[in-house]
Amino acid sequence: MVRKKKEPNRVDEMLDELLADCQTPEDILGESGLLKQLSKRLIERALAGELNHHLKGEQQTELDEPPSQTPACGNSRNGYSKKTVQSDQGEMDLAIPRDRKGEFEPILVPKHQRRLAGLDEKILLLYARGLSTRDISAQLEELYGVNISASLISEVTDSVSDEVKAWQVRPLEEVYPILYLDALYVNIKVSGRVSKRAVYVVLGINREGNKELLGLWIGEAETEGAKFWLKVLTDLKNRGLKDILIACCDGLVGFPQAIETLYPKTQVQLCIVHLIRNCLRYVPWKDAKAVAADLKPIYQAATLEAAEAALDAFAAKWDALYPAISQIWIRHWENIIPIFEYPMDIRKVIYTTNAIESLNRSLRKVIKTKAVFPDEESVFKLMYLAMNNIAKRWNRPIKDWKAALSHFAILFPGRFNY
Structure with missing residues (x-):
């Protein structure tokens, strides 16, 4: 079979002609390089096309009007005005076409706009990564020559x-099978003084198993109680959240009482990861690995009875050195044991808390660049942009979700339909 000779592409031919005189990267990407020249010409041609469309529209309107209402003189081109805008290729001087009546409103480069589309997005992306305004200014100048x-x-x-x-x-x-609640801590200026505040993060897992940050709330660091959590849960309910199956949190003071008021059927589960982390604060580095290994039989036990036996065994082995650890588990036992009502598929989803842990690790990298926030609004702004940046990676359900899905439908009949 004889193959047809591929016809030369006219666009490729033109590009070859343009590149023929480019000898260095500077000739393409530099201040007066080919890319900037092409961008400028393309924008100016597009603006000319916008004006043509505007004038044709006016002419058609004049033809449609009764003769008595037709203006004595139609609109027309009226030269150009110079405008300097910031772009990815640095400063760009554009010739903006004008009409005689002064009615032409460009869409591509609107009046009074001094930045081309795309530059704002880059600014917000850099800000979302924790860079200060001065750092962003320096980086844009270094990368694009934009001042x-x-x-x-x-x-x-x-x-x-x-x-x-x-x-x-x-x-x-209306329904989120699982809610994770956690807190991040920041310094905010309040009435001229720096105050430590807790930013409470509420992450939901929806019926498809996808992560969704439901909101952010700021309160006094580690001093909030039932009244504060009642306000948070009321906000969620007013926004349409009717039911939560399991709420996983880190022993937040007052939260169980508040959720009992608005969501009485919700099961509160203490976050095992946070519990282990709190316990290891009492353990020197040399014993931390062994203590963590001996805690595992407790939360991985097949039944409640086996878990109680594992806790007794742990206490017998470690209470002489670290008595506080077993007491922490005993004190929180009521909010630990619900996990043993679920099969292992659901337990993995609950107690590993990879979803909230991963989110908070990413958020901490961003907020640690800010020693002090000027106000609460700046905290919300940064964390919102950072969260949007992080959420771009949330393109699949959390691990083991499919296995847990059918169990939810059986364990919570009438409350979880899929």
Whole structure:
């Protein structure tokens, strides 16, 4: 079979002609390079096309009107005005076409806009990674030759505030099988003084097994009680959340009482990962691995009776050295034992808490770059942008979700339908 000779592509031919005089990367990417020249010409051609469309629309309107209402003189082109904008290729001088009536409103480069689309997104992405406004300004100048002031960057990031407020009150699904609750700690200026505050993160797992951050709340560090959690849960209920099957948290003071008020059927489960971490604070490094290994038979026991026996065995072995550990488990036993009612598939989903742990690790990397936040709004803004950046990786259900799914439908009849 004879293959047809591939016809030369006219676009490729033109690109070859343009690249013929480019000898170095600077010739393509530099301040006066080919890429910048092409971008400028393409934008100006697009603007000319916008004006043509505008003028044709006006002409058609004039033809459609009764003769008595037809203007004596139609609209037309009226030269160009110079405009300097910031772009990914640095500063760009554009020739903006004008019409005689001054009615033309460009869409690609709107009036009063000094940055091309795409640059704001880069600013927000860098801010979401924890960079300060001055760091962002320096990095944009280094990467793109764009000189943008820190105050202008602040304006770009401040534009997110309304988006954050809308996100914080958006409607929620009616049922979330699992809710994880945790806290991150930041320093915020309050009435001129630096105060430590807790940012409470509520992460939901929806019926498809996908992670969804439901909201952020700021309160006094480690001093909130039932009244605070009642407000948080009321916010969730007002946004459409009717039922929670399991709420996994780190012994938050007042939370069990608050959830009993609004979601009486919800099972509160103490986070095993946090529990182990708290226990290891009492253990020197040399014994930490052995203690963690001996705690595993407790939470991995097949039955409640086996778990109680494993706790007794742990106490017998370690109480002489670290008596506080077994007492922590005994004190929280009521909120630990619900896990033994579930099969191992659901236990893995609950007690590993990889979902909230992974999210918080990523958020901590961002907030640790800020020694002190000027106000609560700046905390919400940064964490919202950072969370959006993190959520781009949430493209599949959490591990073991399919196995847990059928168990939920059986264990919670009438409350979990899929």
